[in-house]
Amino acid sequence: MQLVGILQIRSYDKIKEFLNEEHVGRISSIDKNGFPQIIPMNFVFLNDAIYMHSHVKGEKLENISRNSKVGFEADRELEFLPSYFEDPHNASLADTLYISVVIKGIGSFVSDREEKTLALNGLMEKYQPEGHYDPLTPDMRVLDAVSIIKVVPHTLHGKYKIGQHMNPEDRIKLAQKILKRNSPTALKTLKTMGFDVVDDKLEMVGQPIW
Incomplete structure (x- = not known):
C-alpha cells in the first residue's frame, strides 16, 4: 500500500493547531564547513511564519547570515506500537503513531520593533498562557538584547499516522x-x-x- 498520500496532513488549520501546541521545534542551518547544524528551539507560528528568540550572537545566527536557506521541524510521538501487537516473534513489526511538520524556508533576522514585539509577546502568550507578566512594547530596551529569527516557509508539509491507513x-x-x-x-x-x-x-x- 502506498502510504505517502494517506499520511499527508491536508488541513492547513490542523498544521497551525499542531504548531501552536508543540513547545519544541528544531531549526537547521548550514555551518561554514557545509555541515548542517540542528538546534532545538522554543517557537511560535504567527502570520504564516515561524518566530524564535535567540542571543544576539551564536553559530546559528552566523550560519543564517551566510546562507538564509534553513529547515525547521516539529514532531510528536503519539504512541509506540510494540512488535508483539502483530507478532511476538518479529521485532521488525514495531511501529510508531506520530504527527510531524517539516518546513523548508528562508531565515532572516527581524529588525522592525513592532514585528519583534509581536513575536516576543506571541512567545509569551504561547508558553505562559496563565499571564502574570507585563506585555512588551516596541520602546523597551530589552528588545535590543535578543535576536528574533523568522522563517518564512517555501514548502510546508505535515504528516500524521493515527491508523487512518x-x-x-x-x-x-x-x-x-x-x-x-x-x-x-x-x-x-x-x-x-x-x-x-x-x-x-x-x-x-x-x-x-x-
Whole structure:
C-alpha cells in the first residue's frame, strides 16, 4: 500500500493547531564547513511564519547570515506500537503513531520593533498562557538584547499516522491493544485517533479529519 498520500496532513488549520501546541521545534542551518547544524528551539507560528528568540550572537545566527536557506521541524510521538501487537516473534513489526511538520524556508533576522514585539509577546502568550507578566512594547530596551529569527516557509508539509491507513476493524483492534497496554500517553492517543474511553470501554466518535 502506498502510504505517502494517506499520511499527508491536508488541513492547513490542523498544521497551525499542531504548531501552536508543540513547545519544541528544531531549526537547521548550514555551518561554514557545509555541515548542517540542528538546534532545538522554543517557537511560535504567527502570520504564516515561524518566530524564535535567540542571543544576539551564536553559530546559528552566523550560519543564517551566510546562507538564509534553513529547515525547521516539529514532531510528536503519539504512541509506540510494540512488535508483539502483530507478532511476538518479529521485532521488525514495531511501529510508531506520530504527527510531524517539516518546513523548508528562508531565515532572516527581524529588525522592525513592532514585528519583534509581536513575536516576543506571541512567545509569551504561547508558553505562559496563565499571564502574570507585563506585555512588551516596541520602546523597551530589552528588545535590543535578543535576536528574533523568522522563517518564512517555501514548502510546508505535515504528516500524521493515527491508523487512518487501516480498515475500521483493524483500527478498532489497534485501539483496543493500545488501551490494554495502558501507556502514559494511551488515552490522549486514543482521543487523537477518534476514540473515547468510557468505563474502560472504547467508543468510536469518528475518525478525525486532517
